[in-house]
Amino acid sequence: MPNLREKASHRGRSGEDLRQHNLSTVLRLVHLQGTILRSKITATTGLNRSTVSDLVSELSELGLLVEKETEATSGVGRPSMAVMATDSVVAFSVNPEIDATTVSAVTLSGKVLARERKLMRAHPTPESAIAVAAEVITKMRRDLAKGIKIAGVGVSVPGQVRSSDGVIRFAPQLGWVESAFAAALSQEVSLPVYLGNDASIGCLAEARFGAAKGVDNAIFLFAGSGGIGGGVINNGKTLSGAAGYAGELGHIRISNSKQVDYSGLPGTLEALVRRNDLLDIFKLYVATDEELDAEIRGTESPKAKKLISEQVEHLANGISTLVNIFNPEVVVLGGFLNSLFEFAPDQLINQMRKGSLTAASERVVIRKGGLGSNLLVLGAAELPFEALINAPSSYSLSGA
Amino acid sequence: MPNLREKASHRGRSGEDLRQHNLSTVLRLVHLQGTILRSKITATTGLNRSTVSDLVSELSELGLLVEKETEATSGVGRPSMAVMATDSVVAFSVNPEIDATTVSAVTLSGKVLARERKLMRAHPTPESAIAVAAEVITKMRRDLAKGIKIAGVGVSVPGQVRSSDGVIRFAPQLGWVESAFAAALSQEVSLPVYLGNDASIGCLAEARFGAAKGVDNAIFLFAGSGGIGGGVINNGKTLSGAAGYAGELGHIRISNSKQVDYSGLPGTLEALVRRNDLLDIFKLYVATDEELDAEIRGTESPKAKKLISEQVEHLANGISTLVNIFNPEVVVLGGFLNSLFEFAPDQLINQMRKGSLTAASERVVIRKGGLGSNLLVLGAAELPFEALINAPSSYSLSGA
DNA sequence: ATTAGTTTGTTGTCTGATACAACATAATAC
């Protein structure tokens, strides 16, 4: 028999857990909503007015949120207090890429205080990326106002991350293998460091603040220069899998083609929907998603149209499979996948329906990702914020 | 803004919820373990001895579990009381098939008290299946000892089920479309009726009592005469999707073949791994899984071997995709899929690894389903039991 | 302007659930 004590599902709850849960619930609500009336918190949580009052003042004393009188009164009765997340708690988000490493400072209230993109001359190693990140974080930290507290660092990794210990298993574009990235960066900056797969993080951001806001069952497909990543929100929670590798939606096999993807797997979505093939046909070497989108929109070339159309079909086939598996409400497309969708929305939707069960696909909505360049910045910052929100009264915040 | 009150994630908890949660935790533990020492409950839940004592006696008074002195003492100290689920709470499970409808009575302690398989002369309609099920349930109920309470009825449906209202959307083998099965059966027997997809139910049963017992991340693939179904356990919970249709793992597209499956979708796992093709090659018209398994094991025909080998490859490709998506610890195979696996385990494993990410597949174990014919019986009974366990003190049990 | 009505914040009290400590009980070990 496995050790049952380990399983959260079999743990009992005590009064203190109750308090923690309710503190978390209130803080999460405030964090997600930005600003929210205390009366709204009461209504949403179902807790008593006096309890909410108590919870809010405890969170206030912890320095996690701020109360403000509402000026604009709407309706009869005593106006309710507005509650908002503090600007004084910050998380850093780090996004290592092939040619640059970006570091940002994000407040618990969702403001991006600073962003710095450090171009890397040589192909980055984990060590060089850690050094750059540590340097920028240390500098930003000095520049922050006194009294600001740091929740930690979130890193979006274009590759597979073992969530339990923050090890990068394999990041094909960067060529990184088995790097204890979180531990090393944490050592450098003396802050807790959380790692996540970039697509999972993007999914989280879209589900919290973007195109799938408020949706409990969503799929996110995101394509960049390094292939196709994905994430899944099932019942409001990120699909994680046993070791945290779940959600590799680019690597679903949709064809018996021998064409391989960036991880060497044949016939997958990523192998058949290739940004580089599109760039080639437009004779582009490098292009931003915007430039590529403009080409796709404007092209009159039958050859290009044929290629695009084929990719739309492959994408639809991939989405079909995912719809059958997950029965989502929303499918969010990011990067050039959205350009494909907008090129031929009907073709994509029809082909998707052809390949999926009626019951599962009848209510599916396909949407464009809504957060643009802030996607990974906000998403990565959510990792330390999530840890903070899950343990508001015991989480150890660091000074600036 | 969506109505936040609806979302469980934003609900606060009060003291009563705490009690409910702890009662549920204890009852669930007892239900899953069969018999468990009170000291073990204390250790597992982390709750205080006195609290556990209190919880157990409340559940005892509710007639949900029984305490017994342990005779076999092991170790020093006062012997702990053994706690077991009562035999006096029963759920009925119903399994409609093309040629028969099976009804069983299962106790909360996991014993199958009765089972009756009613052959259906004509192709069953929802109405005829409901009539048969109601008749058998009523008879069994009369035969039960006095004092036995009924938790409800669980139905395993070979098709897509909308979990919210217990409507069968589409059951291809049975030819049923849009049937309010749960409501109708509930009307007949005056008991709460819960519906589930057969493969999801099988998955649940395997995860609770069978080959994936104690595993928090598992995939279940089950093949019968009606195609391939599947279920997913993610973080200990059944994957449900927005409307409850998630987990249609037979309908993942793995090839660009035009061959369609029983739902008319081309190139899917179900379209390419076909029981009927195997039957044909062995010149069988109908066969049990055991008979088919014997043929597969014993065949010397190169043609048959080739076909089997192809099916193994397709199955491996399907599993690859699922492994990439879900990163499970265990993949459980049921029905003839297990025969395919045992025919060529190395081929299947190698091909699976070829098609999946190293990180995701390195620890995957493929196993044979361990519950046999009790699979759906136990699984379907879990549906009402689950409802009971989630609200032990307020669930309304019916008399026998 | 005054008053009634409405909604929300605040305060003190009550209830209920779990923790804790002390004691009782039942086994083993020597």
Next chain:
DNA sequence: GTATTATGTTGTATCAGACAACAAACTAAT
């Protein structure tokens, strides 16, 4: 038989949330 160990039982303490009463701050109607 006594010491030791582990568990059940009982009474008390603590803590969190519910509830009721009241105060506060607004709108609307007269």
